[in-house]
Amino acid sequence: MQQEIHIAIIGGGPSGLFMYKRLIEKNITGLKVSIFESRKQLGAGMPYSYEGATAEHLTNVSDHEIPTLVTSIEEYVQSLSETTLHTYGIDVDDFNRYKVVPRLLFGRYLSEQFMLLKRQADLQGIETQVYLCSQVSDIVDMESQGQVKIVVGSTDTYIVDKLIICTGHKWPTKYEGNVEHYFESPYPPSKLALKTNHAVGIRGASLTAIDAIRTLARHNGAFERNDKGEVSYTIDPGSENFKIMMHTRSGLLPAIRFHQEEPFLANSLLISEEELMLNRLENDGFVSLDFLFERNFKAQFKEKDPEFYAIVEKLSLEDFVETVLSLRGQKEPFDVFRQEYEQALQSIKKRESIYWKEVLSALSFTLNYPAKYMSAEDMLRLKKVLMPLISIVIAFVPQGSSRELLALHDAGRLEVVNVGHDSRVEPASDMGAYYYYADESGIDQKTHYKTFVDCVGQRPMGYEDFPFRSLVDSGNVSQAYLRFRSADRAKDEMLAGNDHIFVTAEGAIFLQVPGIKIDDSFRLVDQKGVSNHRIYMMAVPYIGGYNPDYSGLDFCSETSAIIAGQLAEGG
Secondary structure, eight states: OOOOEEEEEEOOSHHHHHHHHHHHHHTOTTEEEEEEOSSSSSSOTTTTSTTTOOTTOBOSSOGGGSOOOSSOHHHHHHTSOHHHHHHTTOOGGGOOTTOOOBHHHHHHHHHHHHHHHHHHHHHTTOEEEEETTOOEEEEEEEGGGTEEEEEETTTEEEEESEEEEOOOOOOOOSSBTTBBTEESSOOSGGGGOOOOSSEEEEEOOSHHHHHHHHHHHHTTEEEEEOTTOOEEEEEOTTOTTOEEEEEESSSOOOOBOOOOSOTTHHHHHOOOHHHHHHHHHHTTTOOOHHHHHHHHTGGGHHHHOHHHHHHHTTOOHHHHHHHHHHHHHTSOHHHHHHHHHHHHHHHHHHTOOOHHHHHHHHHHHHTTTTGGGSOHHHHHHIIIIIHHHHHHHTOOBOHHHHHHHHHHHHTTOEEEEEOOSSOEEEEOSSBSEEEEEEOTTSOEEEEEESEEEEOOOOOOOOGGGOSOHHHHHTTOSOEEEEEOSOHHHHHHHHHTTOOOEEEOTTSOEEEEEEEEOBOTTOEEEOTTSOEEEEEEEOOGGGSTTTOSSOOSHHHHHHHHHHHHHHHHTTO
């Protein structure tokens, strides 16, 4: 008799979509799939639904940069009605696989892909049950039975053999709702439909910040485009004092989307288990960040761009980052932004990559898999040195968003404030927030904003934030951590105020990193260090300690392939 295997996917957004696709591709004998989604719509998740976007928000990737699903975006756009095309401002005759689309339309596309995948599953005899508007409140590992119990709401339960957690973004609130016009994220963007006759404080310069800026700008003025395609901004009556102050630790704006010659370059750079093991044997059991920088960044230019290689060949990681940031920092942020906008336009027009940025993006992605084997020292270096550069360079701001930011600045409605690394924000007692920082002259500043939006993006969630408490209480999940190579370095960190360091009874010193522990197959690791063969973790906010660059559809695609491969082999 054919044995059935029942696999549940918790979360039906982009992560769940790719996970479903990979399971169908494996065509596992006797497979039954149950998908639990808290929203009314499959595929879109938070970023591509009204929870994360409105009409003005764009994707920052195009069709040729997105991992394959069932049909391409280009094919999907060609199938849309004239009414739908008009709604989303798309000229089908001018559309191609290199164009970006509105995020809400992309959400519709992902939903359609889910339905097409379900048809494939039906043809293959894979039974699929979809539970919409179903909030999973708890997960119980039934180890003795070799199964997992899912609790939906307060009463409904389901028993499955294997489970993948794909719950996506999480935006917790602490003060929002209690302090007027204080927002701990810009999502859902509908809450920023505000008419304000004062300066608005924005924390961060990521794509999250740009989402907030585009929404706020539209409720206090209007963008206009002339015959040459130039964009200008006009303020509305009653918003004469409206202005957006964008605060960044570097004083820099993110880089702009360009043409990627090899959008899936990272896949070819993923380190093999053998190579990883060899490097660990040479480094006291750790994988070296310098090795990864040499292998997955510098080495890519030897043949592809010898001139660039000659520049970076002798540079350490720190020297390279300092060189790039100092070159950008020598000019006013919007001068750099305008210059990079023109460079990106030429890159797209000629379909020529800005190759070092493309390779840096690939490096960032390939750091995920070996990150759990880094020393605590290298993880601290990664966070302090490399990630600030990566967060700027690989943001890939869409051209439409770039034009609007420039128009706002030209109209005197958008400025960048450099607040350094020691700044802090405190909610006001009645309205908005206070921003404390030292300006570029070293003078302490305290600025009150009647409206304040925190836009630092998805923060990694801690072990203590893990939502499924039965797994925590039973010891099925454990705190993620990395071991220090040097006791002296650990001591220096402790003296500097790092309170995430602990010492075991055996004398080993560890750094606590965000989130929970997982193994190479994305299985939960319990408090005894044993991998759970029934429960897999793909919810990015909770695995940030071991996956420092965890966002994007490429992560969904690659991670789901690893998990599906493990499941096909029996878990």
